[in-house]
Amino acid sequence: MADKQKVSEYYTRPPTLGKWESFRQFLWNSETGQFLGRTGASWAKILLFYLIFYSVLAGFFAAMLAVFYQTLDARKPKWQLSSSLIGDNPGLGFRPMPPESNVESTLIWYKSSDKGNVQYWQNQLKLFLTKYNKDNKLQTVEPCTPFQNATAPGKVCDVSMTKSWHPCLEETGFGFEDPKGGPCIFLKLNKIYNWVPEYYNSSNMPNDNTMSEHLKQDIINAEAANEHRLVWVTCEGENPADKENIGTLRYIPYRGFMSQYFPFQNQDGYLSPLVAVHFEEPKRGVLINIECKAWAKNIHHDRADKRGSVHFELMID
Template structure:
């Protein structure tokens, strides 16, 4: 028998690229597939199967526990504890085209039917959900008397009947009227659980700068009739020239949002209350800057951040 000292390592034969790849895929001498034997592959696959099964199970358990702490219809953080806070803002419709996303200009020529069709389509789309045939939860909507809350779990309808004239689809929302201006719809942004603090004669601001004198008179008269539980709305020209050019305004169906729509509780079928602002005689060919404000004791106005208000421009050719 040869001495172990006489045994030397034999260098494996040099293989070409293709032969080396073939041997990597399957080595018949060692029984290895891609560098591992069958038992080695079995062990590593079993390890990763158990590892990922435990990982998926752990993740699923955490998600299940997490969802147990959430109500799908009630936000965990509300009012001042939430990101949006407790000071609602106003929104307006129709909005300018998305191609000009930063614009707030409503500009059209009433005699050009093609020119006004965009604004009409935008309003038609916005008001679609206010038609009962388009509301999948309309069975949860009921007709409410003004200032009267709906039944438990129900919501109040926004009934766009003839009292909304001329701010109706069949009347082109005023956009095709050669003698008057358009109807612009205002909505109060929804905040879960927010309840307005309504003004009355004892809580009205003393300064006319804090609240317009004509609105104070409206609130005083409304309180005498027990109709003051409203989030009131005003719209004015921002500058002296705008105030001259804006002309008379009519609020339809009322000068604000009545109390039966508050608080918002994310009920099925809920419809945000609307106010249509009908510009009866804006000066034509002039750009008019308009600011609309919502009024309640717990609505605070900030022109920079547009808190409690909304700005847009109107130009009718």
């Protein structure tokens, strides 16, 4: 009996508290000096632990990041060509693009007699060609000899849009206001670091019907003039009706991208070569499906993956 009485003296059941009293005691217990269930010394220890823990963790992460950046070059990718995610097969792009509100569309649709209607397409081309303006070019840009090798390291070849680009110039409205003719659509080859095209000549053209006889003859004629070092470009209607409606095409300034612009090596002020395709007499009031392709030995065409080609539609009211 005496032992039971001693136990009851030292171990008494704490008083039953309500929810509000329990929460208030959890916030601050005046009897034990605890705040949120811990004393000041306990809070100091745990804060010191986490301060040291996260400091060491941040230092380790920064050290690993520094080591990682030592393996990278700010001017060239670590993985190039076939070893990279981009691969070694460039695609084609076209400008002007349809409005962003219809991002999946590839339709160029306008009415040449409506200035407000064509203004969007003209403004898109003006914006795209801004860096090709003389005042915006860097000092590293210099004139180059056509169909030759690239310039010295650090230099880039100029894309000079002279009067020979007529009517694909801003002052002529890029052909969008021509009441009888069609617009100028600008093509560009997607940039791949260190990619160099393998040019076609009379001895390495494909024997099958993948390349038109007209293009083969153009390559033979260009080789005779030593002007075959081109990534050739062709545009044509996708279907028989489209081929009838597309009309005559003119490629400006050449029918392809010349060799002096390759390879791209992230040079300061680099200007991607352009080919302006002038649709001289497309049929009006009908939708024309158009496919443009780039031609080199190491460019393979795949519509599904959009490799080596680009598709768009043209409709003029």
